[in-house]
Structures are given as C-alpha cells and as structure tokens.
Amino acid sequence: MESWQHGIKMIQSLTVNWLAIVVAALANIVIGALWYSPFLFGKVWMRASGKQDMGKGAGKLYLLNAVASLLIAYVLVHAIRYAAGDAATVAEGMMVAGINWLGFLVAGVLPVYLFEGRNKSLYFFYIAYQLVSFLVMGAILASWK
Amino acid sequence: MAINVIINYWAVIVAAVVMYALGALWYSVLFGKAWARAGKMTKEMMEAAQKKGMAWRYVLMLVGSFLTAYILAHFIQYTGSMQFTDGMVGGFWIWLGFYVPVLSGQVLWEGKPFAYYLINVTYYLVGLLLMGGILAAWH
Numbered sequence: 679m680e681s682w683q684h685g686i687k688m689i690q691s692l693t694v695n696w697l698a699i700v701v702a703a704l705a706n707i708v709i710g711a712l713w714y715s716p717f718l719f720g721k722v723w724m725r726a727s728g729k730q731d732m733g734k735g736a737g738k739l740y741l742l743n744a745v746a747s748l749l750i751a752y753v754l755v756h757a758i759r760y761a762a763g764d765a766a767t768v769a770e771g772m773m774v775a776g777i778n779w780l781g782f783l784v785a786g787v788l789p790v791y792l793f794e795g796r797n798k799s800l801y802f803f804y805i806a807y808q809l810v811s812f813l814v815m816g817a818i819l820a821s822w823k
Numbered sequence: 824m825a826i827n828v829i830i831n832y833w834a835v836i837v838a839a840v841v842m843y844a845l846g847a848l849w850y851s852v853l854f855g856k857a858w859a860r861a862g863k864m865t866k867e868m869m870e871a872a873q874k875k876g877m878a879w880r881y882v883l884m885l886v887g888s889f890l891t892a893y894i895l896a897h898f899i900q901y902t903g904s905m906q907f908t909d910g911m912v913g914g915f916w917i918w919l920g921f922y923v924p925v926l927s928g929q930v931l932w933e934g935k936p937f938a939y940y941l942i943n944v945t946y947y948l949v950g951l952l953l954m955g956g957i958l959a960a961w962h
Contacts, residue, residue: 714932727933739931746924746931753920760901781894782921785887789846790926790943792880793872794862804928 692759698822699755702815703747709814710743713807726799754778754812755819764823771820775812783808828900830893834961838954839892843885845953849946861939895951896958904959914955915948922947 762770791801929935
C-alpha cells in the first residue's frame with residue numbers, strides 16, 4: 679500500500695500548466711473536426727464507415743470527445759516532462775509525442791482494427807489524424823511552461 | 824533527449840510476450856464469444872478473415888506488443904519507478920491517457936456497442952498494469 683501511495687505521489691509531483699493542457703486539448707478537437715469535415719476526409723470517411731450522419735445525441739458525443747482530448751493532453755504533458763524535463767524544447771516535445779503515438783496509438787489501436795475484418799482505411803484516417811494532433815499537442819505542451 | 828535511461832531488454836521481451844499471451848487468452852477462451860457478439864461479427868466474416876490468412880495479423884500484433892513494451896519501459900524509467908506497484912501506476916496512467924480516450928472513438932463515432940469497448944479497454948488495462956509492473960520491478 680505504501681509503495682502504491684508513493685507511486686501516486688510520484689506521478690502527481692509535476693506542476694502542470696492547466697491552460698496549456700486545455701489549449702492542447704482544444705487543438706486535438708479542432709484538428710479532429712477539420713480532419714473529419716467535408717473539406718478534408720469527412721466524405722471519404724463516411725463512405726468507408728457507411729455512416730451518413732451523427733444523428734441524435736451529437737452534443738453528448740462532442741462533450742465526451744472533449745473529455746477524451748483533455749485526458750490525452752494531461753498524460754502527454756507528463757510523458758514530455760518526465761522524458762525531457764522542464765527545459766523541453768518544441769522539437770523534444772514533438773518527439774516524445776510522436777514516440778507515444780507510435781507505442782500506444784499505432785500499436786494499441788492496431789489489433790482492434792486488424793481483427794474486425796473490415797475497412798482498414800478507417801484505421802489509417804484515425805491514426806494519421808492523431809499523429810498530426812499529437813505533434814501539435816507536443817509542441818504546445820513542451821513550449822508553454 | 825535530455826535524460827538517459829538504461830533499458831532492460833529481457834524485461835521488455837517478457838513484458839511484450841505477457842501482453843501478447845494475455846491478448847491471445849482474452850480474445851479466445853475468456854471473452855472471444857462476447858467480443859464477436861458485441862462487435863457484431865458474423866461467422867461468415869470470421870471465416871472470410873481466416874481464409875485471407877491470419878498469420879500476418881498475429882505477427883503484426885507481436886511487433887506491436889514489443890513496440891508498446893519498449894516505449895513503456897522508457898516511460899517507467901523516466902518516472903523513476905523501481906517497484907512492481909509503482910510500475911502499475913505508470914501503466915495505469917498511460918492506459919487512462921491514451922487507450923481509454925482513443926478507443927472510445929469507436930463507440931462515439933463508429934457506433935460500436937459499449938460492451939465491445941469494455942472488452943477491448945479492460946484487456947489493455949490488465950495488460951498495461953502487468954507490463955508496467957514487470958518493467959519497473961525488473962530494471
């Protein structure tokens with residue numbers, strides 16, 4: 679129990695800039711909204727997924743999506759600070775974000791899609807969106823102390 | 824990178840194999856049927872996938888497990904975790920920050936049932952707790 683509490687304390691001992699986390703989460707949301715809009719890949723995505731519109735309850739979806747983005751930004755800033763310290767540069771922030779993307783998103787989401795036996799393009803749209811988003815978030819979180 | 828860490832490659836290999844083996848169990852004897860039902864996968868879809876060949880998928884999954892274990896090992900070392908339980912805390916945060924939000928997209932946007940998400944996300948929770956613990960304790 680003692681080491682568990684030590685672990686919690688250890689992970690919380692960083693001082694994080696909440697405003698930077700909120701802005702990074704917003705960047706994640708905005709890039710996603712653009713990515714899946716008709717201007718970029720929205721139409722292709724709808725064809726690939728067979729979905730036409732979001733239907734009812736879209737407001738709740740966006741709210742949950744915002745919570746998801748905040749979670750990502752919150753943990754990502756910790757990964758950056760632990761790996762590169764307080765003096766992390768923009769390049770280092772982007773690198774840590776990119777590595778986390780590779781280790782946890784590419785490798786993590788992959789099997790879920792692999793074994794579903796359906797359109798793989800959904801996976802590539804998603805993973806490419808998150809790469810762009812992670813690089814932007816990494817730059818924000820590293821430079822904005 | 825500003826901070827250098829020493830990675831125990833044996834621990835990485837063991838952690839990756841544990842994750843992989845857990846996945847093999849999780850999606851067969853443990854929750855295989857529930858997963859197929861929740862994901863609305865028909866027998867025909869599964870058989871079609873079998874025919875196309877599954878071997879490369881398992882190879883890709885194994886590669887993915889190594890990648891995850893290798894990168895998680897760095898995170899665990901950066902946080903200075905030395906004990907199994909500390910590593911579990913690190914694994915938990917990575918799970919909460921990346922797997923929980925990322926996999927939720929399938930329910931939010933792709934219309935997958937919540938039960939399907941639950942089976943996937945709990946697999947990663949158990950996997951990351953185990954990997955984090957191994958990578959911290961065996962450094």
